[in-house]
Amino acid sequence: MSDSSYAPRPTLEDIAARAGVSRATASRVVNGSEGVRAPLAERVRQAVDELGYVPNQAARALVTRRKDAVAVVVAEPETRFFSDPFFAQQVRGISRELTARDNQLVLLLTEGADDYERVGRYLAGGHVDGALIFSLHADDTLPALAERAGVPTVIGGRPDWSDGDTLYVDCDNRGGARDAVHHLLGLGRRRIGHIAGRQDQTASVDRLDGFRDVAPDADPGLIVEGDFTPDGGARAMAELLDRYPDLDGVFAASDVMASGALRTLRQRGRRVPEDVAVVGFDDIVSVAEWTDPPLTTIRQDIEEMGQMMARLLLRRLDAAAGGGPADDAPLKPIVTPTQVVVRASA
Amino acid sequence: MSDSSYAPRPTLEDIAARAGVSRATASRVVNGSEGVRAPLAERVRQAVDELGYVPNQAARALVTRRKDAVAVVVAEPETRFFSDPFFAQQVRGISRELTARDNQLVLLLTEGADDYERVGRYLAGGHVDGALIFSLHADDTLPALAERAGVPTVIGGRPDWSDGDTLYVDCDNRGGARDAVHHLLGLGRRRIGHIAGRQDQTASVDRLDGFRDVAPDADPGLIVEGDFTPDGGARAMAELLDRYPDLDGVFAASDVMASGALRTLRQRGRRVPEDVAVVGFDDIVSVAEWTDPPLTTIRQDIEEMGQMMARLLLRRLDAAAGGGPADDAPLKPIVTPTQVVVRASA
């Protein structure tokens, strides 16, 4: 890599000189403002091309206060995040949307509360216009921190507090869970267990609620808490089987846990779906299509949810900046629908 | 989220005023320069605390030309990236190192060559001090693009061209592959096949070379190309089995492909490892520990490799900035060792 880095980048001043106009005019052309006579504009554009001019973002940000950058903050006290493709998909959706609107994605990974101070400092430092926060656990202080830093925020997943102003995007966990159980019921299953997620995440709570909506008088013993890992799912399944030998259906709160459950079932010699039908949640394709048998599950469009988070935040920013492109839709949380995907396990 | 965003952030001027010093002195304290008398420094620090001052990065960058930010560019024409936890782990390593050195991680995802122009513009825009590039395929123009933008770069994985100046970090693919085959040989296996990766990636090429190093006169038919997906692995395995019914060992160029191979083996009623021993590559824990049986594989420390990429880049930047902290180690590509991890499949 040769040190072409030493060729000093041209400034607006340079291109103005070359085009024989003032810096202001050059700036107008570069920023696409109306009202520059065509021939002049053309000369400026040519100069830009010839010199390979690219605006210095720092200088621009200094005056406009717009950074055209959004932070994605991920609380990741556990390593779940890295075993679950969930996040990657969501980020991709976010990246898509941000890119389309010419915004940058700054990734802030935290490994624990120790890092929060750093994140707070960063957000307060005015590097970004807004933040997208994934706060996996109920007691998380990240959102509060962003608020304190005065950075507009959208949360991934329903937060556990209710506050009219908080913007978030989540899927219809409760409705999806209901569909899962209905599906099992429709298959004629009568003894249905639920492998729940840790109840410190609203998604887990909502899915459990959905289960209870449909099976209000299920034994409490039919509900076992997993931990969103395959192991957890496997253990929970074993417990369920020990307690209810006649179990004929299971709704697991995640595909990953369902994959663990499938494994236990196989080890115990239960056929799926003949003996026990299994429904997961998420539709993580790399998991659900690859279990044996492939998993029937509740699909949430993860990538789209990421996209929506970004879009919502950007709209919020536009609104704050006053106006922006036709403020039609209201600024409020988004809950996306889920969908039953039938494969072989139920 | 209340609009505390309207509270204007304090500037250096503000804290200088409050501390009763000049802006220059305040700046010195904030940046930890020597040579400010203790009592003054103390007053400044107090003002910083009281006002919650955080330096405006844009303003600072404008004069120092340091952005303290590094771009991570991922070429992702296929969606492999999202089914493979590989990347996430690498990013984590990068993030760790960057964070420790107070640098920011800007994520640039590309979905195809169309996006390259945007990335080029971004890099040239001087938003970042350097770039970490993951260029999965041989014909990728991303590295060239970064070079043109004059942005110091470190590549993830050995690039396919040789050029003394190019910095990269990779694991010892060839050596690891050799170890894999030796392990199989040590188990008494004599008919060993190789499920290779697409040969447009140097990692695949190197692993195949390693295989050939140890089994120089293996039938060409013993080498089948997969595509780094479970399906590809499954198909390749089927092909191998059809051609060589007496096959007793397989080295797959990735854990993900190995998992597919395992599936085929199970379907065909071959016991693993009794009938056919299988060795993977990568040691993606969420895959290797969860196959049935758990996978013996070649481990590369993915997270550490990410960390090394970041460290190498940062050192390169320091060097360019002249001096920096004790330039001991030379600036050259890094190849990390691999390690055999024995589980149950071989």
Add this chain to the structure above:
DNA sequence: GTGAAAGCGCTAACAA
């Protein structure tokens, strides 16, 4: 050791 002053490259009033 500390302060005054000169910009970094850009945008946005305001004049012309």
Add this chain to the structure above:
DNA sequence: TTGTTAGCGCTTTCAC
């Protein structure tokens, strides 16, 4: 329509 002129908030000589 175009140019002139102030800064945005910070670092950094250069005097004192």
